[in-house]
Amino acid sequence: MTVSDPVTGPAQVVLTASVARRYYLDGRSKIEIAEEFGMSRFKVARLLDTARTSGLVRIEIRHEGEIDVDLSAQLRDRFGLQHSIVVASPDEDAQALREHVGRAAAQLLAEIITPGDVLGLAWARSVSAMARVLPRLPGTPVVQLTGALTLPDGPDTSVDAVRDVATASGGVAHYFYAPLTVADAATARALRQQPEVARAFGQLPLVTKAVAGVGLWEAGQSTLYDAASVHDRAALRDLGVCADISGVLVAADGTPVPTELAERMIALSAEEMRAIPEVIVIPYGIRKAAAVRAALRSGLVAGIVTHTSLARAVLDEA
C-alpha cells in the first residue's frame, strides 16, 4: 500500500474522489455507483483501486481510548497469546502504571470471565490494584494461589485481593493467611498442611483463569527478590533465574528453574501453573522487559496486560 500512481488529471482526481466517497462513506454498491456515473462496474472497481493505491483514500485504524491496539496485536502475534492489552499510560511512575494496568486488567477479566470459570489470584501488587477496581463478577469462585508478602508501603495482601474479588462476585472464596516465603522447607510443608491452605490448593485443578504479576530478578524489580536473603538472591541468579511469575521462577528462555527456594514458598508450582488454561500476567515498569519476555516464552502465560513503554521494550529486543 504505497502512495504511488498519482491519478493523471484533475478531472480524474475529482471523479475518483467522488466514486470513493460514494463507496466508502455513503456505502453504495459498485453497481449503483456505476449506474450513477454512467460507467461499468469494473471501471468503478479500478477507480477505487487507484484511489487507494494513490493515497486519495486513507483508511486509518485508531482507537481513541487508552488502548494501543497496534502494540497489543504485535505482542499477541509475537508470543502467540490469547489476550494482549497494552494501555497508554500518561505517567511513568510505578504507582500510576500499576493503577492503569490494573484497571485495564479488571476490564479484561470482566469481559472474558464466564459463569463456569474459577478464578485464581496470585500475589502481586498489580493484582491487588486490579482487584480493587474489579466490577461485579457472575458468582465466580476465587482461589488464592500464593501466600503474601508484607510490604512497607501498602496494606494490601493477597488475602485481601481474594476476599475483595470473592465478595464482589458473590462466589466462594478460598483464601488463607500465610506468607509467601518461610525460613525452611519444613515450615512450608507444615503450612501447606493447614486446612485452609490445603483446601485452597486442592481447588487448583479447577482454576480456569488466573492473574499473576511478573518480577525481574533484580533489586527493586521483584518483591520476591527484595524479600529474599542475600544468599538466595545470588544463588538463584547463578541458577539463571530471570523472572518470577508470582513465585514461579523461570530462566531467560522461559524454562522453569527448579530451586531450593521453591520448597520454602507457599505458592503454586510451575506445573500447577501450566495446568491452568489461561494465566494472565500484569507486568509494569519499563525495566522488566527481559522478565516479561521470559514469562511469555515460558508457555505458562496466555495473556498479558501492560503499558506501552514496557510493551515496546519487550518487542524491540525480542
Place this chain on the structure above:
Amino acid sequence: MTVSDPVTGPAQVVLTASVARRYYLDGRSKIEIAEEFGMSRFKVARLLDTARTSGLVRIEIRHEGEIDVDLSAQLRDRFGLQHSIVVASPDEDAQALREHVGRAAAQLLAEIITPGDVLGLAWARSVSAMARVLPRLPGTPVVQLTGALTLPDGPDTSVDAVRDVATASGGVAHYFYAPLTVADAATARALRQQPEVARAFGQLPLVTKAVAGVGLWEAGQSTLYDAASVHDRAALRDLGVCADISGVLVAADGTPVPTELAERMIALSAEEMRAIPEVIVIPYGIRKAAAVRAALRSGLVAGIVTHTSLARAVLDEA
C-alpha cells in the same frame, strides 16, 4: 456513520482492530480472516461493521494536491456539470488566482481533449493564462470565438491565445484580428464579413469544446463592463444583465438577455454557445459568485474551473 456503540471490552477492542487491520490495510478477504482468527466469516463481517460504526476504522478521502475534491463534487452535483475543478489557491489576489485557475484549466483541457475535438477559445484573461501553460495537444484545431479587448496591464489578446494553443497543438488555427466591441452595428457587420473573421465563425459548428471567462456586470468585475460606455453599463443593468460569459450576456437566473450591445460585438451568440457540446468557464475572484451562479444556471456551461473561495461563495448562496 455516527460514532456510537463503543466496543465493549479491551479484548474486543484489540480483536476488532486486528480484524479491521487485516481487512482494510492488508486487503485479506473475510474468509481468510475468519480462518486466521478461528471464527465464522459472519462474525468477521459483524466485527467490521462495529469497527466502522464505532469509529475505530476511519476512512478519509482527501487529495493532497491543490484540488479541493469535495467542493468540486458539490459544485458539479449542484449545477449538473460534467467537469468541475476547484483549486485551493494560497493567495487571493487577482493575478495569483488567475494563474492558479489557468493552470488547472490547462491540465483539465489536456486531460479531456481527444484527437477528434475542435477547441474554441473566447476572450478572457483567465483563458490567456490557461493558454500560456497549456501542454502540447494532439493536433487539435483551434477556433477564435470572440474579438479581443486591449487591456492596459497585459500584452495578451485572444489572438495570441489562439495562436499559442494552435502552434502548441500542431493543429490549424482559425484566428483573426478584431476588437470585441465596436462603435456601431454596421461596423460590426462589416468586420464579420472579413474573410478571416467569417472563416473562423464558419468553424463554430465544428467546435466541440470551448473555454470562456465569466464577468459580473459591475465595475472591475468584467472587462466588457469596464470597456463599455456609461450608457451601455446602465442600459444593460436595467435589462437585468448579471453576468457575461466571454461576451454572452445572461440574467441572474441564467437566461440570455438580448441586447443592442450584442450587435456591436464580434463574438459568438448565446445560441452558438449553446450549440457547443462542452463549454468550460474559468471564473476567479470572490465577488463574482452571482455571475458564476447565473452562468452555471444558463445551461450554456458544462464545466467550471475555479478556486475555493469563489466556489464556496457560489454554493453558499445558491
Place this chain on the structure above:
DNA sequence: TGAGTGGCTGCTCATGTGAGCGCACTCTGC
C-alpha cells in the same frame, strides 16, 4: 422449576465482486 425472552451465533440464497480472457483502439517502428 419451567416456559418466555433477548442476545448471540451460524446457515441459506440472492446478489455483489474480482481475476482472467478477448476485443478494439492507439502508438510505434519499419
Place this chain on the structure above:
DNA sequence: GCAGAGTGCGCTCACATGAGCAGCCACTCA
C-alpha cells in the same frame, strides 16, 4: 501505409458477500 506491441475496456464464471432466519444459550419471572 502497415504490422506488432501496448493499453484500455467490457464480458464470463467462480467465489465472496450480505440480509434474513433458525437454533442455541443464558437469564428472568411466575
